[in-house]
Amino acid sequence: MLKEKIEKHLLEVQKPSRYIGGEVGSIIKDKSRIDVRFAFCFPDTYDIGMSHLGMKILYSLTNERENYWCERCFAPGEDFEAVMRENDIPLYALESLDPIKDFDFIGFTMQYELSYTNVLNMLDLAGIPIYAKDRTDELTQIVIAGGPCVCNPEPLADFFDIFILGEGEEVNLEVIDLYADMKKQGASRLDFLRKAAQIEGVYVPQFYTFSYKPDGTIEKMTVAEGAPEIIRKRIIRDMDSSYYPKNFVVPFTEIVQDRASVEVLRGCIRGCRFCQAGFIYRPFREKHADTVVNETKCLCENTGYDEVSLASLSTSDHSEIDPMLTKLLDYTVSERINLSLPSLRVDNFSESLLEKIKKVRKSGLTFAAEGGTQRLRDVINKNVSEEEIMNTCRIAFEGGYSAVKLYFMMGLPTETDEDIVGIAELANRIIDLFYSIENRPKGRGVQISISCATFVPKPFTPFQFEPQDTREMIEHKQKLLLDSVKTKKIKVSYHDPNVSQLEVVLAKGDRRLCDVIYTAWKKGCKFDSWEEHYRYDKWLEAFKDCGIDTAFYANRRFEYDEILPWDHLDYLVTKEFLIRENKTAHQSKTTPNCRLRCSGCGVNKKVGRECF
Incomplete structure (x- = not known):
């Protein structure tokens, strides 16, 4: 047998x-x-x-x-x-x-x-x-x-x-x-x-x-x-009445996220122009706070997990975030269950939220700044000001934290060397802020971690038309950033541009890539997201064998009137909106989030209701 x-x-x-x-x-x-x-x-x-x-x-x-x-x-x-x-x-x-x-x-x-x-x-x-x-x-x-x-x-x-x-x-x-x-x-x-x-x-x-x-x-x-x-595409209209399991399979061995997980919302109100998930998961829908609390209790009791994570694209955007966390903490603290709160936003981080986080998280805080200058943050529609970034860090430092991790992207549309140097300059200003606070954590030095991912333009985003920087351009920017950091209080990490190049080719490619993927697999490619398994040389051979130029998909601008490989698929956001947002990005202008004003992405008309 x-x-x-x-x-x-x-x-x-x-x-x-x-x-x-x-x-x-x-x-x-x-x-x-x-x-x-x-x-x-x-x-x-x-x-x-x-x-x-x-x-x-x-x-x-x-x-x-x-x-x-x-x-x-x-x-x-x-x-x-x-x-x-x-x-x-x-x-x-x-x-x-x-x-x-x-x-x-x-x-x-x-x-x-x-x-x-x-x-x-x-x-x-x-x-x-x-x-x-x-x-x-x-x-x-x-x-x-x-x-x-x-x-x-x-x-x-x-x-x-x-x-x-x-x-x-x-x-x-x-x-x-x-x-x-x-x-x-x-x-x-x-x-x-x-x-x-x-x-x-x-x-x-x-x-x-x-x-x-x-x-x-x-x-x-x-x-x-x-x-x-x-x-x-299909969507679930009512998150409170949608199916959610009362039990999970509990592994014998440790897994990457070895905890219970409760989904609190789907979609995102923000409209960051690089973020595919923020567009393909529209419209924004959230569960009532009581639903989240009940599902948390049910899962923890049935699985025996002593840690639960709140899953979403932006947990702190939940309209009932404070009462929801208060109810959850009443349960998790009494039951000695750790509550994980990922996906926090710089612009709605508060002292009351920090007090709740401190009850469940003792390590450093992580925020996504994405761009090193205000101009570039406006281009990508991050809608986060430097004042908000500094205020968030001040709240964290005054609350007892001395380590902050900031996420950035490298190779964003319209990016210049000044934007790259701006990443290091922003980190230096955060260090200065730490030492200017009288009630900062004593006996500890500040540590700023900078993580830089290479920008990958993805379908169904305003940046789907954009080219990706070449490997040489990314390597120049990575070196520039390292040269701009003058203190050991700042640590920098970044992605391999060869991996990001393959990612964008597969993300924006058409049906002619099927034979490339097959050829690469026959040459031994698998587990390509694992550094120890990635065979960039074999992928290059596969593209050459199939007569495909990676630059055609990765490094050229897709035209607005071009038929894109995904144009026959409707993810509710209109192509006209994406074009409009792309043009707005090149004017360094922002679009308000969905709670402030409808930007006309087309989702509400197609689902037959207002998003808010």
Whole structure:
């Protein structure tokens, strides 16, 4: 049996508990009573995938149906993959230890572009044809994907049968219900895909073909008869009544975020022009404070976790943040549960909020300044002034903190050397502020950590039209920043520009990249987001072999009237709005956040209600 074969080799690998299942909270069902089996695949290791909130929600939701069984599957580490290939162990699901090639659905959540080769590797390990065109016409092995990366799924289009746009709580079950009905009727794969394409939020890539101009841009898209020309994403309208699990699978081994997690809101009011999540998760929706408190209590009591995190894009933007935290702290402090508060904003950080944070967090504080000068912060619509940054640091220092971490981006549109030097100058002014405060922490020196990510223009943002800086430009700016820092009280870290270049190519690419991804995988590329596994040289070989110039996707400006690879997908924010915001950015002007004034992004008209 497969189970015996797996157990025989577990002690040969690191963290064998990743591969055996049986955790508290995992769901086991009687296979004889199951109509549809769904393998929920995360294209990274168990440690990372088990931290993902979306998987926890959809896993529990699907298993609420007695006749559906959703099981988990993760990318094996290099050591266990070698064992699997040497001993003919196919990729399997953790609950049943059955091969996922025998399942009805093989579903992937696509969170990061650099996990694309892992998808191919997992399909290969499972014994499932990698290209969709090579799968049989039988109604089985439907390879499906959702997640933020499918807002431009074209670089993966040849490998998937279906993409789910937007939020999956409702549409996933609609697709599974349709499948169950058509499976009973003896329908073919093609029959099912034709009907599935009629469900809002479902994109079937084989019904869409592209032709290209001599300059490489898209000339037109041709749609098969009966398929919709535009596919609109799905959203959950009411967060308070939406499904949320009462229990999580509790791992045997430590994972990246080993805690309970409660979602407090979706979307974002801010409109930072670089932030893809802030646009593709619109409209802004929040849970009532009592809902958050009740879900927190339920999860902690059922899982035994002594730490809970509030999940959102900007937790402190919740309209009931103070009463919500007061109620949560009444519970967590009395039960000795640690409360984690990520996603804090500089411009709504207060002394009362700090007092609450101090009860649950003793380490340094982290804020996103993004730009080193006010001009650049206005370009990206950060809507944060230096006065607010300094006031936030003053509150932190007076409250007993001596360490602050600031996030910045490098290579932003219109950025100059003056903006880079401005990062170091801002950090120096924060140091001066620390020593000017009489009631600062005594006996400790100040420490400012600067983290600089390379800017990656992403689809469905006002900066989707922008080119990325070349590697040489980024390396010049990284050196300039290091040369501008004159004190050990400031520590600087930054990203590898070669990684960011691949990320933007895959984010903004079209269907011609499918063969590049396949070629790179055949050359040994996988776990590309892991520094020890990333093979930049092999990726360059793959692009060359396929006749693709990375600069076409990464380093040229996309024109406003150009047909973009994702133009047939509707994430509710209009292209006209994104163009308008792009022009406003180049005028160094800001747009107020959604609570202050509607900016006309188009979401409220499409969902049939005002956002606020």
